[in-house]
Amino acid sequence: MRQLHGALVAQSLHWSEAQDVPGWQRAMAAVHLEDEPILEPPLLERMAIAAAGASNGDYLLSGRLLSVLFWMLGAAPLHALARRHHGRVAAMAAMAFYLLSPFAVLASRSFQPVPLMVATMVAALWAIDRHDEAPGRRRLAEAALLSALAVFIKPGAGFFIVPAFAALAVTRRGARRGLLGADSLVFAAVTVVPSLSWSLHGILVSRSLKGSLSLALRFDLLSDEMFWNGWLTMVDKVLGLPLLAASLFGVALATARLRALLLGLWGGYLAFAFVFKYHVSTHDYYHLPLIPIAALSLLPIVERLTAAIPARAYAVAAACAFLPLWAAHRAIDVVPDPAPSLKRVEAVAAAIGHTPRVISVSDDYGLALAYYGGVSSVSWPSMGDLRLERIRGLPEVATSERLEKMLRERDAEYLVVLANDELAAQPDLQTEVARRAVLAEGNGYKVIDLRAGAR
The missing domain is CATH 3.40.1010 (Cobalt-precorrin-4 Transmethylase; domain 1)
Structure with missing residues (x-):
């Protein structure tokens, strides 16, 4: 359903701007754009319009193909980030999990901004980790610009990126200098201001985000059993409770810098869930950022398995080879x-x-x-x-x-x-x-x- 929203926005934008469309299409486009709230900047929709020529004018297909492409591209910075902290086998396992876990296979084919946001978020985390290791203006600019892009694509990315940067900064420089240092303040401003401008426009001017704000302010939902049951159900669907437990155990085994990064990400996820209470208990794709977070959290476990028993490396490789078949089976069942x-x-x-x-x-x-x-x-x-x-x-x-x-x-x-x-x-x-x-x-x-x- 969410991807039909994106396809309709793309179709309507094209019909409203093209010169060679019938009058009824132009009239319907005006009505559709008035009826459909544009929740995020229509970056993916604009790209789908440009790519629709290759899909015979099928905006839904072009948008889905773009989501697949961006999700796959996100594997590169994830591998690079994992490689900065662990060995080749562990990094390959993290990349395989990101690409081939069943929910990722499904969600990455959906025409909506979340796959693009997550892929850009992973690139931002890689840049943040590089800056933390060797701070400098150029690396800070790279981290801030990639983070700003991810948060502009979908503001929810800020709940993961900003705490990750802050956790690393506090670990390196202490609480006061880490949070109030010039680098941190510049990073926060560059990351948040563009998206904040869009969000304020959606709340105060277009009113498209007014409903989301009212739900975010309903703190009584935290005492609703349906919220907690729904949240647990969504996490089980996206990640699986055994993998959730293993991921949290992996955080405890991580080295200091990786643990700080992971604590920032998991803490940000909790804050994200407590703000978007209704959506995290009813919308599975709101949990898609858990895929790369879990992939990074499992790194220490995979590293220990392969180091303690070298032969297990072959078992890991075999498991990675089996994942496509498992993912395809799960995907076919639900399409x-x-x-x-x-x-x-x-x-x-x-x-x-x-x-x-x-x-x-x-x-x-x-x-x-x-x-x-x-x-x-x-x-x-x-x-x-x-x-x-x-x-x-x-x-x-x-x-x-x-x-x-x-x-x-x-x-x-x-x-x-x-x-x-x-x-x-x-x-x-x-x-x-x-x-x-x-x-x-x-x-x-x-x-x-x-x-x-x-x-």
Whole structure:
């Protein structure tokens, strides 16, 4: 779902700026860009537009290929950083884990800024480690600029990069000089200011980040059992609890400089989780930075295994060779076939045309309908959205009142149902749908005509 957001933003930016597109595409692009909040600077979307020519205008495919490319490029600075602290075999194992762990295989193929952010973050950590070893203006500039880029791509990177720099600086120079020294202050300013400017604009001007800020301020979620269970479930999905335990044990075995770096990263991850409480308990990709952090944390364990029993090096190599098969198996199991969804969207677009006067009941906020069908819609809240409204402390709204408001604000003419399970979970909505005429119906979709009113 998140990657359809990126594809739709890229498509809409291109349609709004190109001179040779039909009028309906330009009109739909304007509506899509107004409806879809642009949460981060659309750097990846702009690159996807430039690369779309090689994928026959498929922004989703070009964006996914770019994510794969950037994730793979991130393996180089990870290997270089690991090599600075441990031997060749351990560094190769870290790189193999980063590239081939099952969740990394899946997440790195997603059109969203997180894979690019993580890869850039790893490059920034490599530059930070070099600066810490031999401080100088050039190395400080490299570290600060790479860090600023990572944080500008997605501000969450700052929760990992800044504590890592601070932990190394404190270990080298002591708490006061490490945190308040000129190098640290320059680094913090260069790293944070560009992203902070974007975030303030999103909170105060465009309001696209206002919802995220309100969730970050809900500290009562820390006492909610669903937060802790969800967080643990996401970590288990991304990393696995045994590997989490092994990674934390690896921190204890690390040398002083590597331990300082790792403590900064793990501490930053905890701060990140406590700020983005709702998202870390519900969104698995928010935990993608754990992949390189765990890869670095496991270095001391791999180093000891290969040093204590040299023959184990061959076992490590064999395990690395087996990882692609394991990853491919896990990936094939969870990649859905998009064909049925596309057929439903095409059927709906054929029935109602390219129009923004639509309310959609779907499991992707109407993104597939918009991207593939050229139909813009306002999304009816799912059961998860209704729960989020309660978390935010919003007053409960009756289904009939909500529908009338959406009809009025959107001037809606059609209600499109693409998620029958959501419709079944909301009996009051079912009642409202049953009171209106069906314009078109097929396998997995239903189009309700709102123009004639309720019966």
